[in-house]
Amino acid sequence: MKRGFLNSAKAKKETLYPAAAAPSQETASVSHPSQKVEFVSKPRYGKVENRELPGDYTPSKIPMSDMQSNGVYKDHFVNGFVFTTIPPKRDPAGNNTELLLHGPTKKKVLSTPGFLKPIPMPTGPVSYALRSTPDMGFGCFATRAIKAGDVIFAERPLLLVPMGMHVPNRAQIYERYGTHQGALVALAEWEKMLEVAVARMTEENRNAFMALANNHQEDGSGPIAGIVRTNGYMTDEIFDGPMKLPNNLNTYSAILKIGSRINHSCRPNVVHDFDLVSFSFSFKASKDIAAGEQLFYSYCDVNASASVRRSQLAPYGVVCKCLSCINATPASDKIRMEFNDRINDCAKWILDPRANVHHALKLRQDMVDEGLEGQLTYAYCVNFISGFYLLMEEPIKAQRFQAEFEKYNRLAKLRF
Numbered sequence: 344m345k346r347g348f349l350n351s352a353k354a355k356k357e358t359l360y361p362a363a364a365a366p367s368q369e370t371a372s373v374s375h376p377s378q379k380v381e382f383v384s385k386p387r388y389g390k391v392e393n394r395e396l397p398g399d400y401t402p403s404k405i406p407m408s409d410m411q412s413n414g415v416y417k418d419h420f421v422n423g424f425v426f427t428t429i430p431p432k433r434d435p436a437g438n439n440t441e442l443l444l445h446g447p448t449k450k451k452v453l454s455t456p457g458f459l460k461p462i463p464m465p466t467g468p469v470s471y472a473l474r475s476t477p478d479m480g481f482g483c484f485a486t487r488a489i490k491a492g493d494v495i496f497a498e499r500p501l502l503l504v505p506m507g508m509h510v511p512n513r514a515q516i517y518e519r520y521g522t523h524q525g526a527l528v529a530l531a532e533w534e535k536m537l538e539v540a541v542a543r544m545t546e547e548n549r550n551a552f553m554a555l556a557n558n559h560q561e562d563g564s565g566p567i568a569g570i571v572r573t574n575g576y577m578t579d580e581i582f583d584g585p586m587k588l589p590n591n592l593n594t595y596s597a598i599l600k601i602g603s604r605i606n607h608s609c610r611p612n613v614v615h616d617f618d619l620v621s622f623s624f625s626f627k628a629s630k631d632i633a634a635g636e637q638l639f640y641s642y643c644d645v646n647a648s649a650s651v652r653r654s655q656l657a658p659y660g661v662v663c664k665c666l667s668c669i670n671a672t673p674a675s676d677k678i679r680m681e682f683n684d685r686i687n688d689c690a691k692w693i694l695d696p697r698a699n700v701h702h703a704l705k706l707r708q709d710m711v712d713e714g715l716e717g718q719l720t721y722a723y724c725v726n727f728i729s730g731f732y733l734l735m736e737e738p739i740k741a742q743r744f745q746a747e748f749e750k751y752n753r754l755a756k757l758r759f
């Protein structure tokens with residue numbers, strides 16, 4: 344995922360259903376002779392009462408036998424979308440992704456210059472392991488010290504599916520069943536589509552997929568849709584049509600064997616990067632990580648207040664208990680919300696470095712206190728501080744902050 348500086352606030356593991364107030368804010372209308380019927384693009388979450396499907400509903404059947412030839416799955420088209428596999432010739436090591444994507448988008452992906460490169464190698468020997476946690480299900484832990492910028496692991500997704508629920512005949516479904524039951528039927532039909540993609544996986548990949556967490560057991564999602572909604576990473580490099588829509592509904596969601604096991608914290612120590620050419624996600628340490636520490640990724644906007652973060656995490660079924668959430672105050676909210684403005688102020692402060700260096704040092708300390716050294720803002724900040732000390736003719740201090748900048752710049756890759 345591309346992230347620009349000062350947009351680093353953007354949710355990294357983009358929620359499929361961001362901050363939706365149940366039942367849903369993402370609706371569109373279809374005409375109906377007697378009433379205005381709305382259909383839901385982003386399904387509801389939380390506990391949905393009365394989840395019974397209409398008695399006359401019969402699930403669609405997608406014939407699996409049409410997809411096989413000599414025991415190997417081939418591409419199968421449904422309403423302009425295609426069930427397919429990357430790489431097309433399956434990798435015996437299991438690095439295969441099953442996809443449901445728009446036909447022209449598949450063509451666009453396969454014609455990426457250099458496609459398909461091998462998956463990047465991690466930095467050094469294996470540095471992580473999955474373990475169960477007392478309160479977060481499984482988690483991913485460092486098995487040795489990891490340095491900021493190191494690649495911890497890289498992997499191809501198990502599954503890649505449209506971010507917006509793709510259901511053929513959705514308008515007719517809503518017209519027939521109305522908003523509440525229409526939403527349930529649409530989810531049931533979506534589950535049928537996802538079942539096909541999962542059935543095409545190798546047994547090992549399917550077992551890994553089905554073992555992932557599902558925090559959507561009471562909102563009408565089927566077991567596969569629940570796993571997709573809980574564990575999806577947005578891949579905004581892949582989108583249908585000429586440009587990405589503001590609501591991200593024409594992008595895709597990737598579910599990963601290891602990456603989807605990384606739990607959330609508002610004090611993250613890991614970032615990810617999706618590379619289209621190798622069709623893989625790399626997970627990198629955003630700060631130094633000690634052996635035994637849990638790896639954390641932020642599913643929400645880390646520069647938002649605690650209450651906004653809480654609402655962004657709700658669709659994942661995550662209640663964050665990180666230090667910053669437990670100890671949140673109006674003052675700590677203000678600090679998080681002002682980081683980006685304060686880094687911009689550094690450009691003014693440096694005009695009078697001696698009078699203002701304390702502002703930049705305070706900004707750095709506030710970011711450390713909030714556990715946000717892995718942010719691009721932090722790399723900018725320490726680079727500014729080094730500049731302040733150079734101008735103040737204090738080369739030893741300047742060098743110290745320059746060294747810190749270079750450490751974090753392994754991720755930020757800033758150029759001045």
Ligand SMILES: [Zn+2]
Pocket residue numbers: 608609610663664665666667668669
């Ligand atoms: Zn938190």
